[in-house]
Amino acid sequence: MLTCMMVPLAGCMPQDKAVGDTQETAAAIAHDGVDRADATVGVVGSTDAAKTSLDSQVVEAIGNDRMPALYAAGNTDAGSQQKAVRDFLDRNVKAIILHADQSTGWEETLTAARKAGIPVILLASAIEPDDQTLYAARFVVVPRDTQTGGVNYGIGDALMRVIDDKPHAKTMNVLLTGVE
Known part of the structure; x- marks a missing residue:
């Protein structure tokens, strides 16, 4: 019985890639992804009280992007x-x-997310998993008028690229939409 229940979960986990980070190029056939209103995002805050304002801003920006x-x-x-x-x-x-501050002890938890088919995005994170398949992207929050030399995504757009498994860099610059 347990084996039968585990087999469907194996299909959620791409081989040698992170969930939400399997496409190097755009799909040849367009597909309709998850609607923003249905794309609930879990935000795990920092353990450092001094960093919780960033957590609040991230949650606010996600809401401002209709998610x-x-x-x-x-x-x-x-x-x-x-x-x-x-x-x-x-x-x-x-x-x-995930706004993780401590760098150890994450393998089991991130593996569980991977097996469940749910992409994990690291935010201003202290962790650097050796296994790159355990997280889909790393978000670096940049001020609105910053020239980064790369693409700056609104946080909602960045999240949807990961959720819909569209091509994206492993490290993504994100703007906190509507947050001052």
Whole structure:
């Protein structure tokens, strides 16, 4: 019985790629992805109280881009952040933004997200997983008028590229839409 239940989950996990990071080029056949209004994003906040304002701004910007966002405070330890990721997996979010501060102990939790077929995006994160298949992208928040030499995406557009598995860089510059 357990084997039968695990087989469908294996289809959610691309081989040698991160969930949400499998396309190097645009698909030859256009497809209709998830609607923004249905793309609930789980945001796991920092364990550092000084960094929680960024978490609030990210949640606000996601809402400004017409996407539902759920927030889980990081509290003071990586264990509570890892529990929040598992809770978001149970809630079947379309993506998880992780503002991790501690660099160890993430393999099991990120592997669970991968097996569930839910892309993980690192935000201003201290973690650098050796296994690049455990996260789809890293978001770097840039001020609105910053010239980065690359593409600056609104956070909603960046999230939809990951959720819909469209081509994107592993590190993406994002703007917090409508946040001052």
